[in-house]
Amino acid sequence: xxxxxxxxxxxxxxxxxxxxxxxxxxxxxxxxxxxxxxxxxxxxxxxxxxxxxxxxxxxxxxxxxxxxxxxxxxxxxxxxxxxxxxxxxxxxxxxxxxxxxxxxxxxxxxxxxxxxxxxxxxxxxxxxxxxxxxxxxxxxxxxxxxxxxxxxxxxxxxxxxxxxxxxxxxxxxxxxxxxxxxxxxxxxxxxxxxxxxxxxxxxxxxxxxxxxxxxxxxxxxxxxxxxxxxxxxxxxxxxxxxxxxxxxxxxxxx
Amino acid sequence: xxxxxxxxxxxxxxxxxxxxxxxxxxxxxxxxxxxxxxxxxxxxxxxxxxxxxxxxxxxxxxxxxxxxxxxxxxxxxxxxxxxxxxxxxxxxxxxxxxxxxxxxxxxxxxxxxxxxxxxxxxxxxxxxxxxxxxxxxxxxxxxxxxxxxxxxxxxxxxxxxxxxxxxxxxxxxxxxxxxxxxxxxxxxxxxxxxxxxxxxxxxxxxxxxxxxxxxxxxxxxxxxxxxxxxxxxxxxxxxxxxxxxxxxxxxxxx
Numbered sequence: 419x420x421x422x423x424x425x426x427x428x429x430x431x432x433x434x435x436x437x438x439x440x441x442x443x444x445x446x447x448x449x450x451x452x453x454x455x456x457x458x459x460x461x462x463x464x465x466x467x468x469x470x471x472x473x474x475x476x477x478x479x480x481x482x483x484x485x486x487x488x489x490x491x492x493x494x495x496x497x498x499x500x501x502x503x504x505x506x507x508x509x510x511x512x513x514x515x516x517x518x519x520x521x522x523x524x525x526x527x528x529x530x531x532x533x534x535x536x537x538x539x540x541x542x543x544x545x546x547x548x549x550x551x552x553x554x555x556x557x558x559x560x561x562x563x564x565x566x567x568x569x570x571x572x573x574x575x576x577x578x579x580x581x582x583x584x585x586x587x588x589x590x591x592x593x594x595x596x597x598x599x600x601x602x603x604x605x606x607x608x609x610x611x612x613x614x615x616x617x618x619x620x621x622x623x624x625x626x627x628x629x630x631x632x633x634x635x636x637x638x639x640x641x642x643x644x645x646x647x648x649x650x651x652x653x654x655x656x657x658x659x660x661x662x663x664x665x666x667x668x669x670x671x672x
Numbered sequence: 673x674x675x676x677x678x679x680x681x682x683x684x685x686x687x688x689x690x691x692x693x694x695x696x697x698x699x700x701x702x703x704x705x706x707x708x709x710x711x712x713x714x715x716x717x718x719x720x721x722x723x724x725x726x727x728x729x730x731x732x733x734x735x736x737x738x739x740x741x742x743x744x745x746x747x748x749x750x751x752x753x754x755x756x757x758x759x760x761x762x763x764x765x766x767x768x769x770x771x772x773x774x775x776x777x778x779x780x781x782x783x784x785x786x787x788x789x790x791x792x793x794x795x796x797x798x799x800x801x802x803x804x805x806x807x808x809x810x811x812x813x814x815x816x817x818x819x820x821x822x823x824x825x826x827x828x829x830x831x832x833x834x835x836x837x838x839x840x841x842x843x844x845x846x847x848x849x850x851x852x853x854x855x856x857x858x859x860x861x862x863x864x865x866x867x868x869x870x871x872x873x874x875x876x877x878x879x880x881x882x883x884x885x886x887x888x889x890x891x892x893x894x895x896x897x898x899x900x901x902x903x904x905x906x907x908x909x910x911x912x913x914x915x916x917x918x919x920x921x922x923x924x925x926x
Contacts, residue, residue, distance in 0.1 A: 419679060419680060419681065419682050419704040419705070419706065420679070420680035420682065420885040420893065421677060421678070421679055421680070421885075422677070422678040422680075422881075422884055422885055423675060423676070423677050423678075424675070424676040424677075424678070424881070424900075425673060425674070425675055426673060426674030426675070426676075427673065428673050428674065432862070450673040451673070452673065511925050511926060512922070512924065512925055516921055517921040517922070519921070519922060519925060526836070527835075527836040527922075527925075529921060529922075535865065536861045536865065536867055536870065537861045537862045537863065538863070539862075539863045540863075541865075577872065579921060579922075580834065580835070580836070580922075581781075581834075581835045581836070581915075581920055581921075581922035581923075582780070582781040582834070582835070582914070582915055582920065582922075583843070583873060583876065583913045583914065583915060584853070584871070584873060584912065584913050584914070584915050585852070585853050585871050585872055585873025585874075585876070585913065586870065586871065586872050586873065587872070587873050587876050587877055587880070588872075588877065589837070598839070599838070599839050600887075602888050602889045605889050605890070606889070606890065607790045607791045607889060607890060608686070608791045608793075608890055608892070609791065609792070609793045609794075611789065611790065611795075613790055613888070613889060616790065616840065616888045616889070617838070617839050617840065618831065618839055618840050618841070618883065618888060619837060619838060619839025619840065619841050620839075620884065622837065622839070622841050622880065623841055623842065623880040623881065623883050623884055624884065626841070626876065626877040626880035626881060627676075627678070627877065627880060627881035627884060629872065629874075629877050630676055630874065630877055630878065630881060630901065631674040631675075631676060633854075634854075634856050634867070634870045634872060635856045635859050635860070635861060635867060635870070636859070636860065636861060636862055638862070639674065647884065658838065659837045659838050659839065660836070660837065660838070661835075661836060661837060661838050663925075663926070666835055666836065667770055667771040667773070667783060667833060667835075668766070668771070668773060668781075668783075668833075668834075668835035669835075669925070669926075670766065670925075670926065671765050671766055671773060671781075671917075671923070671924075671925075672765060672917070672923075672924065
């Protein structure tokens with residue numbers, strides 16, 4: 419029988435700029451009595467990664483551009499917030515009083531470029547996504563290996579809205595030592611028919627699974643260990659998960 | 673420390689119309705040495721539910737309508753297949769050579785109404801989604817309780833494509849004894865700020881987690897048990913997860 423365990427690490431301290439997240443993970447995993455094992459996939463919430471990387475901005479330090487001012491009027495948002503969204507995005511896809519949808523600098527389609535207020539101290543301070551979440555994941559993975567001698571995969575995850583369905587789910591926005599896909603194409607099914615379009619986004623499913631223990635409020639569980647998966651030796655990027663708009667089968671729905 | 677276990681039940685027999693899926697689950701769980709426990713959430717792939725419910729159709733028994741014929745030309749699909757898609761949908765949202773997107777009879781936005789060929793025997797036979805997946809989930813949950821005395825939650829899941837991101841993921845399309853959401857609205861974050869839009873779609877995250885052990889090919893693991901979650905006494909529906917197009921923040925992207 420296949421068994422995968424999701425471990426939510428409790429007692430994670432508040433993270434501040436410059437903190438060594440990997441060392442904290444190793445320490446908290448030890449104090450939780452589970453340690454780090456070879457092949458573990460460590461899912462780390464974007465927020466703690468961003469905080470450690472100093473990606474928190476105070477709106478009082480932001481000077482909005484003219485474009486930000488005009489989008490702010492249409493969206494009923496603070497122009498300084500809109501300015502941050504624009505800086506973090508390549509392309510504005512939708513502007514209306516309910517939502518500001520962009521393609522962000524990493525290629526992901528996001529409301530507000532993933533910029534968020536929750537669990538950030540101070541009334542005008544907001545958290546941006548890590549500049550390069552794959553790079554963040556790689557740094558954490560290699561530092562954990564350095565500290566423990568264990569080979570691990572890492573996913574940097576963010577909980578966000580998606581089309582068609584209510585509620586947020588957790589997605590992979592950065593990864594290291596993990597193939598984001600399980601590829602069935604060319605394999606046969608139970609009756610010998612060749613599977614054509616079956617490529618499963620396991621990195622997103624891993625992020626979603628982790629969120630079941632992570633939580634979004636005061637839980638203080640920003641990291642989960644997923645034990646029982648297969649990690650990868652080859653180089654991958656969470657950006658492989660982003661579909662360019664031109665190739666998106668759902669593009670242009672009314 | 674929070675711990676959730678995902679158990680992939682191996683040795684599940686091929687399912688045919690009329691089979692008692694719940695009894696099979698109980699039997700296979702016992703043979704896998706894990707049994708069924710109070711509070712388990714059982715995730716069941718749509719395909720085995722549909723097969724047991726006789727939702728497999730042979731294209732040779734389908735007479736395409738004129739609308740199906742004309743959409744078949746535009747999408748380069750078999751008109752009998754398109755006829756099935758139309759019967760299973762309320763509204764056609766997109767027709768082009770690459771995709772046929774609809775709002776299905778249950779309210780979910782789907783490519784091809786979720787109709788699929790994989791792991792269905794016979795070259796012209798296709799599997800439809802369960803007619804009422806919530807009802808299917810409820811029947812399975814109550815029958816498992818009847819057989820074991822254990823209270824369980826059930827999710828009927830389907831692996832499907834989504835906008836913006838490559839690869840399929842597993843979603844909840846039916847559920848019983850499980851609240852599809854974990855609601856943070858009105859709660860405070862670590863620094864006392866009230867969380868406004870945080871409602872997490874845990875039912876979809878549970879389905880995604882289950883897929884990590886279920887697999888889409890010849891694995892013969894159509895059922896997973898998720899142990900360590902909280903189930904619900906009140907009545908819910910997976911249809912709560914469907915956002916009407918009018919309310920979808922991502923609606924109308926170019």
